Amino acid sequence: MVSNLRGDDRQGAIEAILGAIDGDVVLVDPSPETFRALVDYGTASVDALPEISVLADEDVLKDVRDDFLVASDAADLVEAEKMELRVLDGVAENTVFVGADDLYALVPASESVAALAATDEEFVADAHETFTERFEAAEAFDLRTPGITRVRETMDEDIGPDARADFDAVLASLETARGNGEGLDEVTISLLVAAKNEALLYDISKWGEDIGIASKATFSRTKTELEDMGIIDTEKVPIDVGRPRLRLKFGDTPLADASSDELAAVADRVLN
Template sequence: MEHIEITSYDDCLVSCLDEPSVDHWRVRTDDPEFLSAFIDVLQEEDPVGKRIEWLCDQDVIKGLEKNFVRAAKASDLVTESTLTIRESTDAAPNTPTVLVSPEQTVSLLPVGDGEAVQVDITEEAACERLWEKHQSEWDIAMPHSIDTPPYSRLVTMAEQKLGDGVGADIDTAYTAVESRSPDEQPEPVTVSLLVGAKHELLLNDIVDWAETSTLATQGTVSKLKQRLEEFDIIATESKSVGVGRPRQRLVFSDESMQSLPADELLAHVQGVLA
């Protein structure tokens, strides 16, 4: 039996995850818009007890990994065992978006603006054949791990290591760039340095957080700090910490930037760096 309706990607995904008769979904898609909704809904719904798998093509996963925030959120899902990713050994351009399970198959035909014609198939023989096909593809696919550090690790460790409100501001700043194309996104370390200057943090503390969270090395942090200094966006002040050399504290060259919310701060600096 088939059921056809026009729905949003979000509503379709929530409905599938809430379906009590299905505890194992396998997703196939090369649609970036659906993929964004897929990651967001999985984070919001936290489908305990469900097996969620994504069979992807190499070009699709590379595209995801170019978007730092999306990749970090997907890394969260993999780390928490909410999502398992495998890379197909047989590239299939223009792959239709389908969610397959032994009990039900959902096909989505995009119509724009985050909506699609949703076709639900529950006929037993059809679902069995479709599942067998996708199971065969899954069996020969290669496990894929995302090198980007998990998003929650970055935010939580920032709050723990850098002080109250820092994690929230980093979350706000990263969220502000998430919907931009990868070419228009600033380096995640640059974003973190700007938040660091807003909170007048010690450079050593930023480096320690970046290295511990696996976001970046000390060399990368120093290089991007220097670039912001060259554009006269941030500066450093010496701070005595007792015995040893003074530490560098990050500050803004223009004190008026201090009061800007993290998202507005980022937009302002992007205009200068462009």
């Protein structure tokens, strides 16, 4: 018999739902909080994750894309072919997880989150067909963000293992990575890590462009802004042919003595 499910929080409820549904799942109209909880659960349990077709409001997907912490984890799931994102056309009314034989509506309360099960088999079959067709007809959504696994692996190879460790520590210290006063964005984080490790601007910007974080021009522009604010410094490094390249460093700034997990907080105070 199908029964209602419950979790202490959204992630707990999602874990219960995905454990109860046999086979692939269509997630319809998730809130930003539900999408983040799904990504958190999927990142920690990728091997056990079914293939999930997410049909979400475009504003929700754009909100996710703007936060590098969530977007890069979601991109990992997309690259692992565990998740596909499409834009919801119209209104769905409720956040539901739909399988071939199961349907659960997610209902948050003050102290727990319930997953209310549909018991009418005919209704479940109709809902599955309806939302599967809507997903197949929907426009695909591009996160335009590299998966965090690829980011870490390539930073380790192109910039160095110490820089990769600093990068991980900075991300772990943040709740969001958006810029605009809501945490540092991914370009600023990369440049701070490069300065801490005294890497070349050319190397970090080429890495960032190659991996799909941002263009070399964006890295250069952000470097200039950080330099103008006295957050980072540069020195010229001669090369055999062509113009000298710039080495990033902190110089005499509060960031010079900051540990990796303090870097974001110190930079954020200086920036704001």
